[in-house]
Amino acid sequence: xxxxxxxxxxxxxxxxxxxxxxxxxxxxxxxxxxxxxxxxxxxxxxxxxxxxxxxxxxxxxxxxxxxxxxxxxxxxxxxxxxxxxxxxxxxxxxxxxxxxxxxxxxxxxxxxxxxxxxxxxxxxxxxxxxxxxxxxxxxxxxxxxxxxxxxxxxxxxxxxxxxxxxxxxxxxxxxxxxxxxxxxxxxxxxxxxxxxxxxxxxxxxxxxxxxxxxxxxxxxxxxxxxxxxxxxxxxxxxxxxxxxxxxxxxxxxxxxxxxxxxxxxxxxxxxxxxxxxxxxxxxxxxxxxxxxxxxxxxxxxxxxxxxxxxxxxxxxxxxxxxxxxxxxxxxxxxxxxxxxxxxxxxxxxxxxxxxxxxxxxxxxxxxxxxxxxxxxxxxxxxxxxxxxxxxxxxxxxxxxxxxxxxxxxxxxxxxxxxxxxxxxxxxxxxxxxxxxxxxxxxxxxxxxxx
Amino acid sequence: xxxxxxxxxxxxxxxxxxxxxxxxxxxxxxxxxxxxxxxxxxxxxxxxxxxxxxxxxxxxxxxxxxxxxxxxxxxxxxxxxxxxxxxxxxxxxxxxxxxxxxxxxxxxxxxxxxxxxxxxxxxxxxxxxxxxxxxxxxxxxxxxxxxxxxxxxxxxxxxxxxxxxxxxxxxxxxxxxxxxxxxxxxxxxxxxxxxxxxxxxxxxxxxxxxxxxxxxxxxxxxxxx
Numbered sequence: 001x002x003x004x005x006x007x008x009x010x011x012x013x014x015x016x017x018x019x020x021x022x023x024x025x026x027x028x029x030x031x032x033x034x035x036x037x038x039x040x041x042x043x044x045x046x047x048x049x050x051x052x053x054x055x056x057x058x059x060x061x062x063x064x065x066x067x068x069x070x071x072x073x074x075x076x077x078x079x080x081x082x083x084x085x086x087x088x089x090x091x092x093x094x095x096x097x098x099x100x101x102x103x104x105x106x107x108x109x110x111x112x113x114x115x116x117x118x119x120x121x122x123x124x125x126x127x128x129x130x131x132x133x134x135x136x137x138x139x140x141x142x143x144x145x146x147x148x149x150x151x152x153x154x155x156x157x158x159x160x161x162x163x164x165x166x167x168x169x170x171x172x173x174x175x176x177x178x179x180x181x182x183x184x185x186x187x188x189x190x191x192x193x194x195x196x197x198x199x200x201x202x203x204x205x206x207x208x209x210x211x212x213x214x215x216x217x218x219x220x221x222x223x224x225x226x227x228x229x230x231x232x233x234x235x236x237x238x239x240x241x242x243x244x245x246x247x248x249x250x251x252x253x254x255x256x257x258x259x260x261x262x263x264x265x266x267x268x269x270x271x272x273x274x275x276x277x278x279x280x281x282x283x284x285x286x287x288x289x290x291x292x293x294x295x296x297x298x299x300x301x302x303x304x305x306x307x308x309x310x311x312x313x314x315x316x317x318x319x320x321x322x323x324x325x326x327x328x329x330x331x332x333x334x335x336x337x338x339x340x341x342x343x344x345x346x347x348x349x350x351x352x353x354x355x356x357x358x359x360x361x362x363x364x365x366x367x368x369x370x371x372x373x374x375x376x377x378x379x380x381x382x383x384x385x386x387x388x389x390x391x392x393x394x395x396x397x398x399x400x401x402x403x404x405x406x407x408x409x410x411x412x413x414x415x416x417x418x419x420x421x422x423x424x425x426x427x428x429x430x431x432x433x434x435x436x437x438x439x440x441x442x443x444x445x446x447x448x449x450x
Numbered sequence: 451x452x453x454x455x456x457x458x459x460x461x462x463x464x465x466x467x468x469x470x471x472x473x474x475x476x477x478x479x480x481x482x483x484x485x486x487x488x489x490x491x492x493x494x495x496x497x498x499x500x501x502x503x504x505x506x507x508x509x510x511x512x513x514x515x516x517x518x519x520x521x522x523x524x525x526x527x528x529x530x531x532x533x534x535x536x537x538x539x540x541x542x543x544x545x546x547x548x549x550x551x552x553x554x555x556x557x558x559x560x561x562x563x564x565x566x567x568x569x570x571x572x573x574x575x576x577x578x579x580x581x582x583x584x585x586x587x588x589x590x591x592x593x594x595x596x597x598x599x600x601x602x603x604x605x606x607x608x609x610x611x612x613x614x615x616x617x618x619x620x621x622x623x624x625x626x627x628x629x630x631x632x633x634x635x636x637x638x639x640x641x642x643x644x645x646x647x648x649x650x651x652x653x654x655x656x657x658x659x660x661x662x663x664x665x666x667x668x669x670x671x672x673x674x675x
Contacts, residue, residue, distance in 0.1 A: 136467065144467070144514040199462040199492050200471055202514070210520045212463060212496055355584070356598050358469025358645045388650055392472075392479040 001044055008038035009045070012096045030096055031089030042088070042123035045095035049079065049108040051124050052281060055117055055152055056132030056167075058326060059274045060086065063132055064111040066264075066278035069298050071107055073282070073291040079108040086111045088119040114148050117155025125159045128284060129180075130277050131166040131173050135221060135325040136202050136359070145172060145203050156180065165280050167273060168238045169223040175207035185280045188241035189255075192216040192225070200362055208233045220269055220332070221325045240280045242272060250317075250337045251306075260289035263297045266306060268333045270326070311442050312414040316421045320430050322354065324362040327424065331368050334422050342416045343373050344409065345390075346380035346425035346433065353426035357385050365393035372399075374417045379403040380429045406436050455481055455488045455666050458502065460510040460528075460548065461521045462492040468600060470511030470545045472647030473655075477507070480652075480659050486666075495524045502528070502535035506666040507658075510548025512601075512645065515558075518547045522564050525551060533569050541638040541661040545648060549634065549641035550574040550603055559602065570636055571609035576602050586622030586644060588632040595651040597644030599623060605643075607634070616642055638665075 001009070012034030019029060034041050054064045061083045068080045081094035091110055100106065112120055114134075120126075134148050149172055156164070160180055166173040168184030195215050197204050202221070204213050206228035213233075218224035227234035246254040250267040257279055264275045275296055282292040307318045317334075321327045334341065349357050369390065376395050378387035383404045390400055403409055406429070413421055425433060437443050459474055478488040493500050502508060513521065536542060550556045551566045558564065559578035566573075581602040588595055595617060604626035607613045615625070616633025624632030624643060633642035638661055642648055649655035 144516070146514070146516050197463075199459075200466055201463070202467060204463055205517060205520060210495075212494065356468075356600060356645070358472065358598055358647055361469040361472025361475065361647055362466070385650065389472075392475050 002038075004038045005041060005044040008034045008041050009096060011037060012041075012092070016093065016097050028085065028087075028089040028093065031092035034092050034096060035089060040123060042092060042095070042120065045092065046108065046124035049106045049124075051108045051110060051120075051126040052128045052130065053110050053112050053117060053120060053126045053155075054130040054132065054277075055112045055114055056130075057114065057135050057148065058323075059132040059270060059277075060111045062266075062271060063130060063274040063277045064109055066275055066296060066298075067130070067281045068109050069295045070278045070282035070287060070292050071109065071285060073295045074285065074287050075105055075107050077104050077106045079106070081110055083111070086113045087116045091116075091120060112155075115151045117152050118158065119155075121155045121158035126162045128163045128165055128281065129156060129159075130281060131164060131170075132273065132277060133167050133170050133223065134172050134203075136323055149175075153178070163284065165277065165284060167223070167277070168236055169219055169225070169273075170203075171207065171213060171222060171226050171235075172203060174233075174236055182236075183239045183280060183284065184236050185240040185276045186235070186238045186242070187217075187219050187224070188238060189244050190217050197222050197224075206231060206233050220329060223273075240276065240283060242276060245272075248336055250333050258283075258289065260293055262293050265298065267336060268329055270329045309437060309442055311410055311421075311437065314413055314416060314419060314421050316413060316423055318423045318425070318430060318433070320427060321424045322426060324359045327360070327363040330424055331364060335367075335371065337420065339420055340374055340418045341420035341422055342375040342377070342413075342418045343368065344377040344379065344413070344421060344423040344425075345386050346406070346409075346423065346429035347378075347382040347386040348380045348426050348429040348432075349382050350428045353428050357382050360386060360389050365389055369393035369395045375399055375401065377401045377403060377409070377412060377416075379406060379409060380425070406432050409433060410437055410440050410442065453486050453666075453670075455486050455507070455662060456505045457488055457490045457507045457509060457662075458493050458500070458505040459490050460508060460525075461494050461513070461517075462490075462511075463494050464517040464521055465511045465513035465547055467514050467517075468512045468546060468645045469647050470509075470548075470645060473511070473543060473545065473649040474509050476647065476649040476652075476655050477659060477662065480655055481662070484659075484663075486663075493528070495520070500528050500531060502531040502540075503538070503669075505535075506541070506669060507662045508532070508535060508540075508542040510542070510544040510551070512546030512548060518551070519564060521547075522551055522566065525567055526565075529567050529569070532567065536569055536637060536639055539637045540665050541658060542640070543648075543658060544639065544641045545645065546601055546603075546643055549643065550605060552639070552641060553605070554608070556603060570634070570639070570641075571612055572605055572607050572634065572641075574603040574605045577604060578602050582623040582627070582643075584622055586624065586632065587620040588617030588622075588624060588644075589620060590617040590654060592651075592653040592657045594620075595644065595648070595654055597642075597646040597648050597651070599643045600645060601643050605634075612636060616640055 012030040016030040079098040164182045168186035209231035211230035213226045216225035244256040309316045553566045553572035556574035559576045615631035
């Protein structure tokens with residue numbers, strides 16, 4: 001390590017120690033300081049690691065967590081970055097603060113923001129990339145599908161030898177010819193049929209001839225066994241595939257991948273994709289399928305985003321939503337629940353939520369309205385927008401409660417007609433609601449996340 | 451028998467990115483409250499024939515850049531029928547990319563000129579480095595409208611005697627940073643950059659609903675003659 005790098009690392013580590021000893025913590029400042037002293041510091045820090053970069057618009061966090069779990073079945077020196085620290089500075093901090101010491105191969109499993117892939121690959125040549133998917137996600141900030149993919153590929157161009165492990169059901173990941181070796185994963189659990197994606201789906205043009213893609217079967221959004229009837233472009237051969245869905249509930253999925261039965265303690269088809277990605281990375285590192293199965297059957301702490309809070313006699317499940325594809329998936333997930341439940345939707349429009357709320361109109365609220373739930377609550381700063389969305393979807397006025405002030409949500413929840421309640425909320429609405437519930441004593445202090 | 455209003459959603463499967471499908475859902479909702487059912491047909495690149503005069507309303511939403519270039523090419527097949535429909539004064543709403551494509555051309559940030567339908571005398575220049583994003587508010591014939599804009603295209607009228615703005619800006623950019631106006635009106639056509647969707651402004655949605663019902667009555671009266 002050069003003198004400059006050593007100094008940079010020392011400053012970064014001591015600032016991290018200071019922040020965590022005397023302040024509330026903070027994960028980007030140490031990285032920022034270190035980076036200012038030595039802009040090439042990632043090259044130094046990452047030198048001895050085999051690096052796996054996980055990127056895509058949805059599912060990065062859980063795929064990263066599951067991949068770490070899977071790799072731990074064989075390796076004991078694994079570094080990863082915490083949720084939300086997926087830009088360059090946060091990644092530098094993760095390297096700075098990782099305690100090495102154990103012998104054996106050093107592996108870094110990094111969740112990296114799409115536009116920041118190049119900021120990492122400029123300095124570190126990863127062993128593998130994982131592409132989860134590219135959906136429309138807060139377009140006021142990130143832009144369109146192909147723009148996002150171009151950003152990722154700009155980073156991949158710096159590492160042409162790295163193996164890409166990609167969602168084979170996503171046509172976009174088959175749209176460019178790349179020098180990298182590619183492993184595809186996907187679903188192969190049903191008979192071929194013939195259909196098109198619903199009209200309201202993004203990314204359905206054939207990247208070769210620009211005609212509309214057809215599907216032998218569709219998993220969700222534009223993911224599935226696609227083919228172009230016009231030019232013959234089609235889904236590539238899958239190396240790892242889901243061959244059966246055995247048992248699905250809102251809180252658990254059992255399925256078969258490459259003849260290995262797998263179980264994850266979280267519901268949702270999108271999470272099966274995340275597990276399948278982690279499985280594929282595990283197989284790439286030559287971990288036996290049954291060992292992967294044990295690792296994936298982990299306790300629920302890995303799956304941080306679905307939280308159940310007891311409010312009076314009600315079991316309240318809190319789920320973060322941020323874009324139409326994600327929300328549709330959550331609608332599908334909660335529809336697996338056969339017991340009666342009420343549905344609370346909270347919409348804010350701060351920067352972290354996405355300042356454009358029009359995406360709610362591209363989600364299938366009609367499907368949830370048709371289920372005629374006992375009660376719908378609309379709330380948050382944009383209560384008018386979300387309430388009108390429910391009305392247009394067909395919820396009668398007497399089943400719809402509107403609450404702008406989140407202080408009242410707990411009180412309303414206590415009086416709901418069902419034992420089970422789902423709260424779907426945008427980012428800052430989740431934070432605000434947790435704060436209110438904590439202040440009102442429904443969340444134990446030790447359990448607070450913020 | 452229920453009365454069925456027919457709507458053509460131009461390229462619903464490709465120009466569908468910014469929540470504009472909400473405009474069609476809201477119109478269907480308001481018409482339903484008045485006792486009418488609606489049928490929405492997707493008119494797209496695999497549609498063989500399209501006669502706009504079979505419909506009571508045309509909708510054309512915003513899409514992503516790649517999809518929009520593909521649509522621009524295919525759209526020329528329908529130029530004659532859409533022109534006849536518009537000149538007959540029938541109602542149409544075109545948002546963002548759909549609005550741009552009714553004009554003569556748009557110029558991408560890379561400097562490529564892409565031809566539009568050329569029905570309305572307007573053109574659009576893209577400036578990728580200065581996207582106009584944020585909440586908007588403007589005054590229209592139907593009152594105040596609040597929406598959201600997200601576009602790098604700047605639209606200019608080439609014949610201001612023929613085209614009128616939809617509204618006067620109170621907040622936000624609208625057509626372009628210079629003119630202080632939002633959208634366009636020509637006969638029964640409204641063009642606009644307003645997402646949100648635009649028709650969550652029920653005042654404006656009611657105005658369009660009335661035009662649709664008038665068009666429906668004319669079409670069905672002609673059928674029974």
